[in-house]
């Protein structure tokens with residue numbers, strides 16, 4: 191399966207000269223660019239060599255490699271393997287076909303005590319020859335590399351003058367098996383098996399199987415992305431959901447021409463199915479690399495911030511969490527719904543900057559069990575990435591245990607904890623300098639905003655969010671501007687860290703309704719006055735020259 195003969199000790203490492211690029215700074219989640227950008231000479235090699243130069247090879251010299259199967263995935267897997275062979279790796283573990291969902295890769299890093307993993311994905315962004323690609327390095331805890339490492343990788347890319355490769359090492363990534371090259375063992379594994387086994391440890395599969403055999407129906411949209419094979423195996427094969435439960439279950443390099451982004455825009459077909467009175471009982475979707483989730487009940491969409499809160503409040507229904515949670519964390523722009531649950535249960539809760547990597551220390555130190563973000567990510571301490579199918583299985587475990595519909599569970603939740611009406615407005619592809627000017631003008635305006643009133647909303651505080659990690663003390667600044675109002679409403683302004691074209695301004699809107707009245711209002715109607723108020727105060731629509739957002743989630 192490898193061009194070199196098995197046991198061949200001859201090493202044919204080449205050191206090749208290269209010149210640096212100045213734009214290889216990893217964003218919220220690794221290095222993301224358009225495919226043609228990655229296809230520039232040595233663009234991939236420089237970044238991968240920088241990872242090898244910076245990453246400590248501890249606790250072992252094992253590296254995990256896999257990606258979401260998008261266009262260019264196979265090509266880059268081949269290059270990473272040949273470079274790993276020349277960079278002091280002793281074992282490489284690759285998902286068959288170059289496939290590994292992000293949570294599955296995180297699990298393998300931990301299970302195999304690897305020093306890290308190289309994950310090839312641009313998450314929910316579209317794929318294809320002119321679309322997006324990404325390279326991300328995860329460290330030995332299984333999580334995205336923290337900022338000190340991503341900054342060191344970036345610094346290295348600015349100085350790089352050579353990279354190492356063993357061009358003779360060519361793995362046949364389609365055939366499961368192990369090849370021993372003497373200095374290096376290459377293992378191609380089933381990408382699903384270890385992950386499915388982990389899920390069986392966390393959840394009572396018999397109980398969920400009984401739910402399905404009692405006639406419960408589900409639609410899971412894999413969006414032609416990486417979760418197809420995982421969902422077929424776990425939902426249909428192991429849990430007995432009927433065939434056809436998994437839709438768009440064959441991964442495609444271009445995701446069938448769609449954005450593999452599980453939201454109401456890109457998973458509209460699933461949404462429409464779920465709104466039918468004779469539709470399935472439960473609907474869910476995941477993104478390109480399998481770490482995000484979308485949850486829809488019959489006739490009811492569950493916003494990610496609400497889903498996090500419901501999962502936290504009900505986690506004890508699932509086998510892994512019967513003893514309760516250690517704590518809950520959410521990213522700052524995520525609604526405070528989960529805080530209300532934590533407060534009621536007497537659990538510690540944390541507010542971190544956007545980006546899963548900020549949960550890593552909290553999970554490693556056992557401060558929290560469950561984390562979540564408004565950007566459709568929920569996860570727990572079983573891996574160090576958010577995990578789409580895990581969230582779906584936790585919902586199924588709760589549904590199986592409570593024997594109620596999604597609507598009943600969510601409505602009872604609001605009655606008990608109140609409802610945080612929430613939406614995110616995205617203004618995409620704004621001119622970068624226009625967006626940056628708006629943010630710095632807004633920052634300058636903050637000291638004058640306190641106490642001001644517009645449209646009946648009075649500003650309580652206006653701050654630029656900075657985070658001090660409670661474990662390592664590191665400080666991360668400028669993570670979003672928060673404007674809080676006296677009635678508990680909040681608006682956050684933040685520039686996306688994952689886009690590949692221009693800048694995306696995200697405006698996060700939240701209003702709290704304690705109940706027991708006013709829990710079933712229309713979200714957009716509820717938030718409209720808040721939009722008018724904040725626009726009157728900071729004039730964001732005029733500043734960016736846009737009246738309407740491109741996407742509302």
Ligand code: G6P
Nearest residue numbers: 218219545546563565686687688
């Ligand atoms: C990635 C990260 C998430 C984060 C999201 C936000 O998906 O894994 O943790 O919430 O990006 O992206 P943004 O575009 O808002 O920076």
Ligand code: ZN
Nearest residue numbers: 313314479481
């Ligand atoms: Zn993703």
